[in-house]
Amino acid sequence: MTAVDILQGEDLRDLYRELILDHARNPRHFHKLETATHSAEGINPLCGDKLHLYITIDDAGVISEAAFEGSGCAISVASASLLTDLVTGLGKQQALDCFAEITGRLTAPDAHQSRDIGVNLDKLRALDGVRDYPSRVKCATLAWHALNSAINEQQEPVSTE
Amino acid sequence: MSQPQTRSQPQVADCRRDFPALQQQVSGHPLAYLDNAASAQQPQAVIDAVARYHGEDHANVHRGVHTLSHRATEAYEGARDKIRDFVNAASRSEIVLTKGTTEAINLVAQSFCRPRLGPGDEILITHLEHHANIVPWQLVCEQTGATLVVAPINERGELELEACLGLMSEQTRMVAVAHVSNALGTINPVADIVAAARELGVPVLLDGAQGVPHMAIDVQALGCDFYTFSGHKMFGPTGTGVLYGRETLLDAMPPYQGGGDMILEVSFEGTTYNELPYKFEAGTPNISGTIGLGAAIDYLNGVGLDRIARHEDELLSYMTRKLADLPGIRLFGTAASKASVQSFLVGDIHPHDLGTILDHQGVAIRTGHHCAMPVMQFFGIPGTARASLALYNTEADVDQLIAAITKAQRLFA
Numbered sequence: 001m002t003a004v005d006i007l008q009g010e011d012l013r014d015l016y017r018e019l020i021l022d023h024a025r026n027p028r029h030f031h032k033l034e035t036a037t038h039s040a041e042g043i044n045p046l047c048g049d050k051l052h053l054y055i056t057i058d059d060a061g062v063i064s065e066a067a068f069e070g071s072g073c074a075i076s077v078a079s080a081s082l083l084t085d086l087v088t089g090l091g092k093q094q095a096l097d098c099f100a101e102i103t104g105r106l107t108a109p110d111a112h113q114s115r116d117i118g119v120n121l122d123k124l125r126a127l128d129g130v131r132d133y134p135s136r137v138k139c140a141t142l143a144w145h146a147l148n149s150a151i152n153e154q155q156e157p158v159s160t161e
Numbered sequence: 162m163s164q165p166q167t168r169s170q171p172q173v174a175d176c177r178r179d180f181p182a183l184q185q186q187v188s189g190h191p192l193a194y195l196d197n198a199a200s201a202q203q204p205q206a207v208i209d210a211v212a213r214y215h216g217e218d219h220a221n222v223h224r225g226v227h228t229l230s231h232r233a234t235e236a237y238e239g240a241r242d243k244i245r246d247f248v249n250a251a252s253r254s255e256i257v258l259t260k261g262t263t264e265a266i267n268l269v270a271q272s273f274c275r276p277r278l279g280p281g282d283e284i285l286i287t288h289l290e291h292h293a294n295i296v297p298w299q300l301v302c303e304q305t306g307a308t309l310v311v312a313p314i315n316e317r318g319e320l321e322l323e324a325c326l327g328l329m330s331e332q333t334r335m336v337a338v339a340h341v342s343n344a345l346g347t348i349n350p351v352a353d354i355v356a357a358a359r360e361l362g363v364p365v366l367l368d369g370a371q372g373v374p375h376m377a378i379d380v381q382a383l384g385c386d387f388y389t390f391s392g393h394k395m396f397g398p399t400g401t402g403v404l405y406g407r408e409t410l411l412d413a414m415p416p417y418q419g420g421g422d423m424i425l426e427v428s429f430e431g432t433t434y435n436e437l438p439y440k441f442e443a444g445t446p447n448i449s450g451t452i453g454l455g456a457a458i459d460y461l462n463g464v465g466l467d468r469i470a471r472h473e474d475e476l477l478s479y480m481t482r483k484l485a486d487l488p489g490i491r492l493f494g495t496a497a498s499k500a501s502v503q504s505f506l507v508g509d510i511h512p513h514d515l516g517t518i519l520d521h522q523g524v525a526i527r528t529g530h531h532c533a534m535p536v537m538q539f540f541g542i543p544g545t546a547r548a549s550l551a552l553y554n555t556e557a558d559v560d561q562l563i564a565a566i567t568k569a570q571r572l573f574a
Binding site: 010011012015016021025046047048049050071072073074075133135136139 | 188511512513514517518521529530537543544572573
């Protein structure tokens with residue numbers, strides 16, 4: 001039996017969409033990046049989620065490579081995996097725009113004014129389901145805060161709890 | 162549970178009907194509330210007692226001459242008497258009301274230990290303590306230069322008793338041990354610990370937060386010097402708790418906080434403190450909550466602590482057996498002597514994903530480190546899922562848990 005059958009017609013399917021489960025089971029770019037120029041740690045101590053995000057920013061200010069390692073729930077791992085897919089090839093500012101867009105969308109959906117940042121964020125719609133699970137929003141945003149921290153070269157680990 | 166009990170006595174789990182919160186559905190399923198080690202639900206009798214105080218008797222205690230203040234004081238102090246009986250303290254002076262276990266332990270750390278300890282002194286705890294029985298001692302160690310010593314546990318989550326006793330010495334100035342582990346359910350061999358400590362003249366604090374709801378407590382028989390517990394884990398309101406302390410020790414301790422109610426006379430030249438237990442109860446207390454706690458004790462006595470313990474033991478065996486039968490499950494906390502709690506992990510499923518999926522099947526469990534990070538570090542895991550039982554749980558709750566876990570396993574297969 002496939003996962004789709006199990007959750008057919010249930011609200012839970014909004015949270016655990018196939019894309020999320022796929023990225024949680026098989027996270028992309030899931031390794032340490034020895035050549036990283038920037039990195040940051042995201043820790044949610046209450047959850048036990050712990051991610052280390054690595055990015056390489058080239059001389060032109062473009063993220064040429066992104067990777068992560070660590071452990072966490074399906075939502076936090078899938079979010080980090082999607083992030084590494086998405087930001088590869090983006091300029092620093094575009095990546096920061098993505099951070100603002102995705103955290104705004106997930107944490108303050110009513111107040112958030114979506115704007116065109118020139119990046120296709122459709123895939124990240126898969127994370128929208130967490131908005132109905134207040135205790136899980138922090139899982140989805142952890143990697144993104146780590147991205148913001150890495151680009152801004154902040155030293156302290158970030159947390160979304 | 163599977164064997165019918167005598168007809169004349171109702172099943173303990175029939176008490177379920179006394180708890181309005183358990184009558185609801187969650188996500189279209191009957192609520193299977195298995196997070197009792199975090200906080201237990203309240204019976205109607207507790208809810209009514211609190212409402213009656215708010216609706217009819219509300220006034221400040223101990224200082225009014227009017228009728229309502231008198232009634233409030235009677236109800237509040239009546240609750241203290243019930244607590245004294247409940248744990249069989251020698252005197253009501255030994256029952257200090259706090260806002261919970263955490264405050265009670267901090268009170269002992271700051272008021273008993275801080276003035277007495279210095280470099281070279283040791284406080285002995287165990288590896289399976291809740292953070293509330295670790296951090297207050299760390300603070301007092303920082304303040305005094307004393308050292309925190311930690312007794313080891315084994316793979317089953319049992320205290321290594323011999324090693325623990327071996328760590329007691331002339332330097333030991335306090336032993337602070339959980340009666341029952343919140344993360345693992347282990348019942349510690351507190352009688353042996355108390356006996357060894359007494360031989361050395363070392364006071365013992367037992368953290369009874371997880372002990373009180375599941376077994377009859379007799380502080381005189383236990384022989385401990387301090388026993389701490391919380392109201393909301395024994396079907397009373399949050400913000401209530403108790404420090405039992407041996408009278409001679411409490412007498413010698415300075416106040417923990419200053420304010421109203423804890424004084425006899427105040428002038429700018431100096432203040433004389435009130436008698437026990439009021440010396441430790443500065444400010445207007447949690448009157449309604451304490452009255453509710455008194456009602457919870459009446460309720461527990463009505464059901465019978467021994468019957469509750471028997472029911473929970475049988476149900477814990479059933480739950481542990483059912484969990485162990487699941488493929489890919491790891492149980493944490495498999496001590497020979499346990500109460501009401503089972504921690505586990507299911508395959509690679511993160512506890513929080515499991516918690517969310519179970520919630521969708523109406524099953525409430527706790528996920529994470531359960532405020533016992535050193536226990537998680539011992540097992541090398543970030544956290545667990547934890548199902549914890551109370552008197553109103555049934556085999557049907559456990560079956561619902563098992564079915565929900567099976568569903569999660571299929572989702573993440």
